Amino acid sequence: MNLVKATGTIGGLTLVSRVAGFAREMLMSRVMGASWQADAFFVAFRLPNTFRRLFGEGAFSAGFVPLYSQRLHGPGGQAEAKHFSEEVLAVFAPTLVLFTLVFEVIMGPFVALLSGYTGEKLQLATFLTSITFPYLVLISLVSLFSGILNSLARFTAAAFAPALLNLAMLSALIFVPDGGHITATALAIAVTLGGVLQLALLMAACKRAGIVLKWRRPRLTPGVRQFVRVVIPATLGAGVYQISAFIDTFFLTRIGTGAMSYFNYADRLNQLPLGVIGAALGTAILPQVSKHVGAGQQEEAAKVQGQAAELAMLLCLPAALALAVSSGPLVSALFQGGHFTAEDARLSALTLAIISLGLPAYVLVKVLTPGFYARQDTATPVKTAAFVLLANIGLNFALIPPFGIGGLAAAIAICSWLNCLILYVILHRRGHFRIQGWLASRVIRQLIAAAAMVGALFAIKMGLASFFAGSVGHRMLGVIALVGGGMAVYFPLVWLLGGTDKEELRSLVRRRRKYTDAG
Template identity: 70%
Template sequence: MNLLKATGTIGGLTLVSRILGFAREMLMSRIMGASAAADAFFVAFRLPNTFRRLFGEGAFSAGFVPLYAQRLQGEDGEAEAKKFSEEVLAVFLPTLVLFTLVFQLIMPVFVAAISGYSGEKLELATYLTRITFPYLILISLVSLWAGVLNSLAKFTAAAFAPALLNVCMMLALILFPQGGPDTAFWLAVSVTIGGVIQLGLLIISAVRAGVSLRLRRPKITPGVKQFLVVVIPATLGAGVYQISAFIDTFFLARIGTGALSWFNYADRLNQLPLGVIGAALGTAILPAISRHVGANDPDKAAHVQAQALDLGMFLTLPAALALCVAAGPLAGALFQGGEFTARDADITATVLAIIVLGLPAYVLVKVLTPGFYSRQDTATPVKTAAVVLVVNVVLNFVVQAMSTDPLFRIAGLSAVIAITSWLNCAILYVILHRRGHFRVPGWLASRILRQLLAGAVMVAALYGLEMVFADWFTGSAGRRIVAVGALVGIGMGIYFPLCWTIGGVDRQAFKDLLRRKRPAANA
């Protein structure tokens, strides 16, 4: 597998989705502002997405992809892999439906416990969450079909599917722009409709790839047992991460009106490189590492992981540094306007500048965890996540108790997220290192140092530009967008050529890709 090409395919299509997501957030900030209705919708949107990460993307992929890939390598590979997928689907779907029905019944209590809302705001948040919650079933099934396609090295449909959700939500904002509870209702409806369309795309793509799954009667077969042995610890581990997300929501909702909105818009910018780079790398390398581990070739597995770390840092470091330096201009240009005031943009910028300090760690975790999942070790990330969760909770309680100032409290919460992300990354790496599964080779350490040097030069240039053209960043919306576009372009124009010049990038890999030649075996 060409890691650079696979990552480029996934990352490029994810970038399309993220750009549409930005367009959606720009519309939403101007129409909804940082209002109570906006906060209620963000609660309704975060809850099914949090459970999606629990049942769908992380835990499911960790258990399903390696086992599916192993069956493809067998004598009757395609038939065995298809049978395994149908057996898992037969158990997975009823579990999701039952889970969703239970939460529909307890929704008022659950939303109240998470958000701390009361009165009309609680009623609205509960109503919206009941509408969005079926998205959990749909997007979790998307994860199953995505796992099948990714194992076949067909990444396009799964990478593009999230764009369809953004299109649906943008249509809701365009068609119902009055703001308040009415717009929030149609946004919630668009989330579920988007899930239906995403699932349809993945099923059609799988059929075209020659995989048509039929529904079986639920039965705990040997394959399902093997899957559960792997996926239950992964689910517990993902559960720890999602408890952390619930904790963040818990604290944000209690900071005051607007906090969830400010954090959401800042995190949208933070999620751009994380989704484009981190998710793409994690998706691309898991099947490759699994095949090398299954073939008893740990050196090749470690080399794939080192390549992914190299590419991840090459792309993430400039993103993190630029987002931190240009947080103010970015938040103002993208979100300020309409119902979203200059104060809202300033607070969003503060949150962004802090939270992106953990961005390289977020991406590194995506690169390191496949080193465990490919060996069907999902227990170790669970233990690591539990330690990180405890630290997260303790630090959050300390920070929130230190002051009643909303700005201090949301900045402190952002700092805790960044700190605990680095802690998680460090623990995972130390464990892999001690087990002899992965160590940072000398060539990689040297290359990262050169990337940091190029990043430092870029930061100095961006600071200078912000000082010289300060009036452009506080002018009209058009001037702000032009100024930010120029800032991004100049930053890229400094970092990437400098990295190429001083050896901060694998030049040969890029040359091979550009020439459309088959890369060497060690690439």
Template identity: 55%
Template sequence: MNLYRAIGSIGGLTMVSRVLGFARDMIGSRVLGASHANDAFNLAFLLPNIFRRLFAEGAFSSGFVPLFSRRLAAGGHEDAQAFSNEILAVFMPALLLVTVVFEIFMPGVLLLVVPEYGNVPGKLELAVELTRWTFPYLLFISLVALLSGVLNSLTRFAVAAFAPALLNLALIIALLVSPPDTVETVRFMAIAVLLGGIAQFLLCWVAVRKAGVHLHFGRPRLTPAVRELVVLILPATAAAGVYQISQLFYAYFSARLGEGALTKLSYADRLNQLPLSIIGTALGVAILPAISQAIAKGEDSEAADVQARAFDLSMLLTLPATLALMVAAGPIIGALYQGGQYTVEAARVTGNILAILVTGLPAYVLVKVLTPNFYARKDVKTPVRIAMGVLGAGIVANFILIPYMGIYSLATVTSASAWVNFGLLFIILHSRGQFRMPAWLVARLGKQLLAAVAMAASLYAVKIAAGGLFFGGVLERIIGLGALVGVGAVVYFAVAWMIGGMDRQAIAALRRRAKTEELPE
């Protein structure tokens, strides 16, 4: 597997979805502002996504992909297909049960998560209504996770990476056609979430069938394959559960900070999640099958090499993103969101939150790079224990810091927790001899950091010179952002190339292969 090409495919199509997501947020911020209706929608969007990550993308994929890959290598498509059908037969009714239970008890669930919403007339009721529309999204997007696991194991990354774009397209259409009333607008958006989930499911279902894997909804049976997966993913579900519980506390704490707090945190986190999704998630998806197959063949050195190359590539792309977002957080937030109902003060606070959040961005990405090493070895207990400890410390820290730092406490604790998580994972892998940073990697990371510092200096100069453009008209904002992105990219990659901060041979080989594949047969 060519790691650069896999990341390019996944990251590029993920970028399409993220750009559409920013278009959605730019429209939504101007129409809805930092209002109680926007808070209610962000909560309604948060809850099904929490359970999606709990049941599907994290724990399920970390267990399903290695087992599917093993059966694919040993028994071919037929064995892997039978395994997938056995899992689907149990997965589907379990998701239906969870969805029905939450639909029934939604008022009590939200009263538990955001009790302060009950103090604002109509806010809790609106949040309940919206979440009842959005929660069935969990059913479809969890099935998408299973289908994506099949496609990724077959190294067909494109469809799974593009699918989230359909959700953002649905939300943009809802914003454009909804009536000029904030409550009606968020109702349209909640329905669009459900329709977007259905569209993603249909796209991935067709892609899996075209890949030669024919799935069907059969009678649920507790087969040995199902039991093996359950035993494997239960600890991983607990690990994912720890993180998702932290997101519930995020909503709980934000509800105590007044109207618009959850909206500001959500907009800042969207930008923070952009490089994480494009780089970290893409790397995690791409390297898990490769590491699993290498370990299954007893090729530990190959597994370590994949990990080291992923570490290198992740920092090559993450360090400039981190420093760029830190230096230019205010102008970027102003250019994207400020206007209409989203005030200058709301944009200022959102920019400050973003600048704090991204200090943990390298750690967020590296956690995604390191955890496949544990999952491929069927060790999911270690990440669980670490995640539980980090969560507990983070909750205590927020209770202590919020009276002093307010909304900025949540961003500070989130960033610090990511670094603690990464540090503990790295120390354990190093002590077991399962991952050691080779000398070439240490040297290259130092050069990448130098290139990123040079880029940050150039961005600061652009920020001073073009400050007024970021808060001007649409064309001025486009020019301002274009200058930031263009200057930053040119300076960083030019310096990194000159001082050896990137793998020149791998990039040259990739370019030669691309040219070869473009030649007519």
């Protein structure tokens, strides 16, 4: 399986979801604004998603994918891998349901403790969260079926599934555009409905791949015990990351009305390259690294990570710098209007400009962690995450009082780089992954090209200043000029400077042309 091709497939379909997500956020900002009802919904949406990253994308993927991959490529083949999946499902699903029921019971006190809300705002946040929380069960089961499909190198359905959530929420905004409590409730219902649609899609995709899981009685079989031994440290590690997310929510809800909304819209733009590049790379390389490690091919495993790091920096460096430089025009063009004022756009843009500086580090973490997970070492990332969590708490207390939401964004960016540095140092010392000369040389050339791009972006901003102060149409044209101008400078220059593997890209283009001609 080609890494660039796999990443392109996953990233391209993820981009479809992100575009739908942008349409959703653009409409939501105008319908809901930065109101307290919007803040209440974002709290309700953030809670199940935080636990989803704990149980689904974090611990489950780290434990399940390598073990499933080993069985799939072992003597037992697909039959043994399928049996293992059924054993895990039999224990995993009831655990999730029980966890969700417990939280439904304690929802009121939990939301009050986390948000600090009172009165009508607390009542609405609690009500909305009780509607959205079942999404946790649905999307965690989606992770199981996604893990199966990814191990079979079938990335399409899993990469497209998030688009269904965005389309469901977009439909709620279109059909219930009243704003306030009514629209917030419709959005909460759409979240859970989106989870149902995602699970149905993934189960159908597994059926097409010949994988139909049977429901079994929960039993602690040897395979389940092995899974638990791997997944518990990963849960603790992912738990540390999600505690950090809860801490961010804790501070955001206390900064003032609108802070949750400002952070959400800034993070939506920041998540575009994170989702398209970071999630795609992490998903694509974990099965490959696991396969090479299982076969004792340590150099091949390191080579896969090196190629992924090169591709990550090739795409993330320009994305991060472009978001930082162009945050004002981007937020204004996409979100300003209706109930979302110019001041709301300014504060969201400030948050984006700062938080995006941690983007390359965040994506590199997605490249580095498979080096631990593939070796069934989930304890080391736990220790790293715990240290970074403490640093994040300290930075929040130090930076938020003088700088508000900008201080919180700075703490996130700094901790992303700290996490990346620690993970790399550990892998380097163990001899599992080191930055080779070819990789360092290409990254330096990418930095030179990115610096030239930044100069071009500043020139475009100055030349089109009247556009960015005009109507929505003028602002959108200005953004198109920024994006197009930045790409027109960066990618040709990085090609000329040798900042990427030209032969790999040429072969990818040839494959795409052959596929197009055949169609």
